[in-house]
Amino acid sequence: MYDFVIVGAGSAGCVLAARLSENPDARVCLVEAGPADDSEDIHVPAAAARLFRTEFDWDYDTHEEPHCGRRRIYLPRGRVLGGSSSINGMVYTRGSRADYDAWGQPGWSFAEMLPYFKRSEDNERGPCEHHGVGGPLSVADGRSRNPMSEAFVRAAQEAGFGPNPDFNGHSQEGFGHYQVTQRDGSRCSSAVAFLREAERRPNLTVVTEARVHRVVVEAGRAVGVLGRRLGEDFELRAEREVILSAGAYNSPQLLMLSGIGPAEQLDRLGVPVVVDQPLVGANLQDHPQTWLVFGHSRPVSLLTAGTEHNVRLFLRERTGVLTSNGPEAGGFVRTRAAFAEPDLQFSCLPVAFMEGGLSAPSGHGISFGSCVLAPRSRGEVTLASSDPTAKPRITHRYYEDDADLETAVEGVRTALEIARQPALAPYTETALAAPASTSDTDLRDYVRHHTQTLYHAAGTCAMGRVTDAELRVMGVEGLRVADASVMPRLVRGNTNAPTIAIAEKASDLILGVPPSPQETPGPARRAVSNP
Template sequence: MKRNSSRSSSYDHVVVGAGSAGCVLASRLTEDPRTRVLLVEAGPRDKSLKMRIPLAFAELFDSEYDWAFRTEPQKQLDGRSVRWPRGRTLGGSSSLNGQVYCRDRAIDFRSWEPGWTFDDLLPYFRRSERSSYGTPALHGDAGPLHVTRPRRPHRLTAAFVAAAEQTGLQHVDDLNSEPGTDVVGHSPLNQWRGRRWSSADAYLRPAAKRRNLTVLTDTLCTGIEIHGRQAVSVTLRQGSQTIRVRVDGEVILAAGAISTPHLLQISGIGRPSDLTAAGTTVLHELPAVGHYLQDHPLVFLVRACRRPISLYGAGGVRDLLSWAVLRRGPLASNAAEALAFLRTHESLDGPDIELGFVPGPFVDGGYGTPTAHAMSLAINLLQPVSRGSIVLRDPEAAHPPRIDPGYFTEPGDLNVLVEGIRSAMDIFDAEALAVHAGDWMDSPAPDATRTAIEAFIRRNASTGFHPVGTCRLGSDNQTSVVDTSLRVHGITGLRIADASVFPHIGRGHPHATVVALAERAADLIRAQHP
């Protein structure tokens, strides 16, 4: 991508964070050639080939493209600190994730404010999508974001889908069609012809040559300047150089559920006790900043594969050639090729567990090195009650905040995940998959007691890569940060459009909802600044 070299000291709007939302905002706002937009990204350009190869995403963890956050030690996880990878490049986490495009369900928006129902957001889902799933009432076919089926799912994935059906789940073709409560299907993907299709690919690259768009990479936003109750400028750091940029319209934070509240806090906006403890002057009291954090905790079950047919060992010369020439072969897999959604109790009105099937070994959340052919199943807690926080350590923007997801601080979350593991074991033991399955590898024994399964969870649970909720949308400025137009309570010219505004974690993968939310945010901004 060509970076705009004509830099001004003032812009109509400054967008902080070039991730899933920031790329959308930069593209949509600069459709009007009169609107000057600066897009600021802390990380480098998305130039790695591993971002294009679907199966290579875990190799980007702990790289220059990853914030490589770590949580505070988690009491309910035997005192472990958990790795939290987040994208630090153009496209943000959409350049590092597993490419699954799975919307939150209609019931998930019941906890949002009026005006933010699923029906309100559906036109924006449709506007964003270039979907291969048809069904025009539900999907778009002319948007910039490709949504496709897996090109050639693995034979073990077909066995998983069949096994899930054998346990009573319904096979559906489109997991984004409000498919029901207990279902299984192949993962909808942000891919195009066998390569990843990030927000940068979809939105930013087509807009890159616009004269009214400036994109700065390797540039850290170190603060928002507030005069009275008005956001007037941002301070940026490029290496040893500090730059102050005046904003004539709005500062729009799209840095995600960790960095957005952190930036507010270092700018003096947040809970007074958090700010004063870190040596920061309180400029504007908003107690909810950085609080109400939620994530989908998950654990992996791994089982040996009887024959050498899994994705173990993918990446050799033959596989690289197949992907480079045909965009096919093992490297075109996104790993989690199929998903199942199920309820742990039939009284529930929606699924509370997601199962993600990987036709290969996925060790230590993608950080470990596989040693043998295997199959993996991620058990994901979809509706956790536990909440945590993001709190600054000190006033320095380059220092990561304290991340405390509060995993399993509510005991009911652990109970639900135990039942999810038992359901996953039932699918592994169903005939269609059992014929491929060998010994369990670092998993509870099939006849394990609840106590043994709970101990397994405490040893192994990790992030589901879906943090949300740290700058919640709502009407009460004591329990939320932004209003229904995504404007920060009490401050003019400051808006937030990313996963931090989610009032409650949904049952999907946040990227899809974040893109739709950013599409709507662009409309809200343009309406206020015609």
């Protein structure tokens, strides 16, 4: 018996376990389906792609995507302590102030969320109006600074885009180097940041390799979870609350397996209906990404990571290629001057990134491209079976709204313009993945057949639809969801930092802590025309 049972030890779950167990009288249990994060590949930043389709990955795919050539698109998700923060690209961005304000949920404006971002943060640049120090999450400037990443930023400026030294400052717009969640050159996952200290507390129990099958609901209240661990069934009881932090795919799946979801679908699969909630699993959003890939002969890509020189640099100085987070540099762009916020985000990888990272590069290369930041298209997560070990049926429906496709096409046009600049000339010798021409037809065809996920799934247990503004599941007492699935709309940027901030706020909501004082909004931003 515990006070709180948290399902999922990912970006949000580790935060909740740490914050809730700060109260010595609270008995907290954190349950994770995957193993401990003790693989060296997790903690060496440049090794992230080696974790794909291993024991540390849920290894999901979309169903056939109707607007992407009916392809099934690979969706890696962390299945390990730290969740996706143990296998991601470590980019620390928060999104736009306007994103949170547009959620329209009391207590969730950007001014109200900024204190939670700053509470987590230990930024090596020091404190300022935008950043905090002293928190558990180390945020640092990248130590790799690959020459290709530097060249990409210079090329973007040659193409007419301005610089941006801090994408979490006054404005997102412009190009520069990302800050990363690293500590002393190693990955600082949510498990490293929040769980390591907390695990020592006698009131926190962490259970790994334990697959939760469903939430137990009695008389309209969540009282625990059932699952299976190492071949044996288990039950964990929660006197106060069950909290799902299993992510945008698994949290709605668990709700539906527990009888909370679309009644018609649940009836069809033989799942007893507890609450008819048709919006569970709906509203699925992601940032569809389209990469250009070029090969060259210069030995500076991530393929050099295993050389004796680079291994020595990492072990002795905690610098060099092995500290690369992958997307070292990037930028935010408005495709129309009339837009108040960026609608494209660019990323640059110092490696030939083919087939969503599932194809090993045969030579040195560079990859860069953009994602659609504010997609209008919506997908869904549904049950494929009542068997709790079956993978959910995921359909993102990328580009169902043609406006998303047109934005993606503009992103490819802009990436091609950047590729033509002198700074990138040494690294764009051979096109390995690029459109056949710059015609609208060829660009659209390229986008449809080369789009990948940017790993930013959100929205499937959205506030105002499935959960209320305190993240309580509507229709069931004692049950909350706290992860990226509660976002009503996807933020314009990477989702790890926002998910951690959501969990920080969730811990206060659960414990009844008064909200932090709101931050004073920054000055109004001047509109800048997009070149």
